[in-house]
Amino acid sequence: MVLEQFTYVFAIGTFFALLEAYNNGANDVANAWATSVSSRSVTYRQAMALCLLFEVTGALTVGARTANTIRYGIIPLEAFQGNAGVQLLAFTCASAGAATWVMWCTRNSAHVSSTYSLVSSIAGVGVAAVGARNVQWGWNEGQGLGAIFGGLCIAPIMSGIFASIIFMLVKLVVHVRTNPVPWAVWTSPFFFLIAGTICTLSIVFRGSPKLGLDEKPGWYIAAVTLGVGFGVCLLSAIFFLPYVHAKVIKKDYTLELWQIFKGPLLFKRPAPADASSANVPNYAVLQHDGEEETVSEVKGDASTMESSMLESDLKADSSSDNAKRSAAQVAVDIDPTGPPGLHDQYAYKRLLLQAREKHHASLRKKRGPLGWAMRRLHDNPFGAGAIYELYNLRALMIRLPPMVIVALLYGFNYDIHKAQVGVLGTPEGRRMAKVYAHAPKYQNEVEYLYSFVQILTACTASFAHGANDVGNAVGVWAGMYSAWSSGVVGEKEDVPLWQIAVIALTICFGFITYGYNIMKVMGNKLTYHSPSRGSSMEMGAALTILFFSQFSLPTSTSMCITGATVGVGLCNGTFKAVNWQRVGLLFFSWVMTIPIAGLIGGIIMGITLNAPSY
Template identity: 45%
Template sequence: MSPYAFDLYFLQLITGCPPTHFYVETARQTTVVDYESTRVGPGVINTPRFSGLSKLDPGYRNSILSRFCRTCIFLFVRVSAELNPPPPRATDAFRMPILHQWDYLFAFGVIFAGLDAFMIGANDVANSFATSVSSKSLTLRQACLAAALFEFLGAVLVGARVADTVKSGIIPLSVFRDNAGVQLLSFVCALVSSSIWLTIATRRSWPVSTTYSIVSAIAGVGVAVGGPNAPNWGWNGGKGLATIFAGLIIAPAISAGFGSAVYLLIKFIVLKREDPTKWALMTSPFFFFLVGAVCTMSIIYKGSPSLGIDKEGPETLAAAIVGTGAVIGLLSVVFWAPFVYAKVVKKDYTVRWYHFFIGPLLWKREPPADAGTIGAHSAIPDYRIRKEAHEEPKPDNLSIETDSEKGNRHVDEPAQQPQHSKLSEEVEKADPHPIEGAWVEPKNLYIIARYKTIPFIKKVLTHGTNVDIHAMQAKEGDTVDGHADTRHRYPNDTEHLYSFMQVMSACTASFAHGANDISNAIGPFSVIYQVWSTGSSAASKSSTPIWALVFGAIMLVIGLATYGYNIMAVLGNRITLHSPSRGFSMELGAAITVILASQYGLPVSTTMCITGSTIGVALCNGDWKAVNWRAIGWIYLGWLLTIPIAGTAAGCLMGIILNAPRF
């Protein structure tokens, strides 16, 4: 056989067809000519029958070389099919955007949705832990870590996967006339207005309602698109704009009633007794049961719309609520009671947090010989708020000294400031990592990145967790001492027993907030993404992607950690005296209000509930001066300004863009 003839036969062996009908075959497009087999494609490999081999010698056709070549070709086609898969189909998980001409609007939506979530963390989430931090049940860093965990878990694990496209039915979908571009622009303008207003309010320390902010912004764009009759100005089954104005009165009033009821129960059953610590231990299982039941109700009615738990029968829900509360009460008897008994009653300062898990063994644990003596170390934190403890400025305090502070200062203090200045200058001069030569040199770039840039970024991101909340509250002349009668302070040991329950209620409120309100905040952004990716108007219900919830939760946690202290300082001791027993009553009263309101469709806000509960608990002291009414006035002013400012800003922005001249 000549070499040329062998090449032809080998080509026929490889292709399975005569050389004149040889075609290139790919994994994405298969062209079969003169084949006696089906196509070759990804996942389906049908080897040709090599009909041209019938002209060869039978011995060669069945030889090892022939089989080896066919096997190699089979493997080559199979690997090519795997390495070159067909393009993915357009599904909900993978969808290429349709409205490429509006990519810039989607980019604006991402930016301002992130800013909105950031400010929700700095303003709204701070409400859940403001009383715990002000009562000293948690440090600011512990509160940020707890909020980061429970807000994120609530949003990702049981967060609502379906959010109202048009928040709370403020404007009907017919306003957009099936125009995807107008709907996309409307929600971008709403996010821009809401996020900017939240930024201003947080900077001014106004604990405004984030829900009211976005609802007002959507109403504003509704007026710009469909005219003054487009929004639902009436009650609309608890979803109209009238509910916003009603909520300004309803939420604080109801929450104040529940908060004061819980605190009066603790006050007369425990705090007013001759031995309040003993009574606090005896009644603690009941309050643990109450906290467990309320927390379960909060998760069922506010935090699990995607799981459908709230759709179960009333008997099942009642059994779940009572059963969970009973289990938590029983666990408190087994583990918590002996733990606090060893710390509070026996004064055992050697007890650590991990001893909590040995439970009943702590009943027989012997305290140190000097436990309870005057010079012994105390195992109980000091929950008393002392203004004088924060009067002296710290070395790292960068606040500018006013003339009044100079006049009230001790005569020996002026000589201290130059010392601090000289010390800081010496520290700056003694830089352990100086930059020598041009900064673009590799070693200097490493020094800048390692010892300059990274510490600066770390300082910026952790600044909010290092702020002394109580020092901020004490800096105001009309706070703490001016609005809290020292006659209403109770034993520190007794207050300690309510700190754990207060932390439980705060974490549960944070979990429910992440599960329910995060999806509502990300709702406008999910509409923007749906319209941008599909090119059609969003329906009345819009699915919220999991990555959007994760994005919102991350921005929310960053906002709380970096700027949440500004709102915590306002909602704490600047309004009234805080302690673990008072803070527990405030949080529990607010939680009960939110749960009942969600069941009956009443318009309430978390911010308004915690503020009203704080006022109700403060008035239980029997004195109007126990409340800082000036601070309350500023808070109410922020609530009232939210509605017209957010709505007007969004409406004007939308109207200007819609009616802008074009050429």
């Protein structure tokens, strides 16, 4: 009977552990990659592929390091007094508490730290299970709550310092020059040297025990790090420099990326006679092409029906002047210094819904499963009344298969840039316009060069997240598995590699399918982004994450990238270049995560542990 109960609890705990990992990907990983996607260095689909590769690599090579801190650093093994059932239940409730809180926040596009949610939930469970006196509130050799929560302020500040130093180097060497393009081209190998050295250091310094990197002497670490860094520098000088020289200085618009392998031969390549401008992307954050287009009235999905309801509400009140105007006009006329009225709020919601419907209309034109599913949902809307009405039940049966397809594929086709354009004219849009006005816009030719550097730094940031957060997520699951498989309180042993791989893949799946919900909020909402800024942010965050990981201290990827973003934003030379309201909301959400996640986990543990049994 005990074995059966253990199995039931382990099955439930596994579900919540995977759900917590899924939400980790949808929340924390999405925030980490929002910098690269917002800077237009990579597309959302490219970010998915790179995330899958480097997140899993970081997890498998380094990621178990913080797992023991999660498993044993907060609630010591001795506190369970040999009762494996209580240990299994404790980790199950901790996962349930963290998953519930992060899932609610992600669904409402509220950004929180999944790491601190899990740690706080474990602390609440510990109080309910073994008493507050047995929870490690202090330092506990770097594994207690004091050490973990110390990173709440230390990690963002450290990331901000690292990132601002790197960006100021870019700014002084390149951006402030009268003609920055040649400076950017000829100094590009130097910045590849910096990026390559930091990336390599993050991997080999106290690296994978399986590869013996944790026991290598200092001279070995220095030799490998500098060797790889200078190797990347040399390769960029041979191949990358001639390519960008022809691309942005000669303005050769016929040059293809595969021709980078021609190396120095590109210096002799003649530019086209009609070359007038470099063929590089536009890295402006907001591009207003087609923004003035209106959305035709449609009958389909929930967003359209809600928009129609808002339209009816506005028309019904003929006494209001605002009700007679378009949603866009009402939103523009809102006084940002005073609270908006009832109809202003309706108009604001309608404006956002119309932007989303515009995106859905473009998806319905696509070929393939997603286009079919979106058209199916659009053509079979729910009718009036409750869900149990027969015509609504029929509609539900028709909509179920396409709903599954949309849930799996919607994230592949989401455009966070269009989502940001959709807030133009709203109070938030005007606030961000003021923030952007205090950030210098650098030439696209210069930003193009740093987009390649940012790809390298983004991959390093993803590797760093896999090295840190996967260990956090797998720690509770490993504790459950140990108690369930052995029937005794688990000893301090290595986490099986297959468990790390499952959690890493689950995190990536969360990012791919639901990460857009956070990216559309976090992208460019703190300060102005560009490739040169973004690469500095990601290097600063990666350095901080891996610094904490080396000492087995769980830290929040979200906090690190947020601190780095603020640090780079301040490098614009004014406090007005940072959206302090959004920063304050983020910090508030981080602080509130501690008691809320702790209470959820503690209450679940208290109820289940003291429930009547027979």
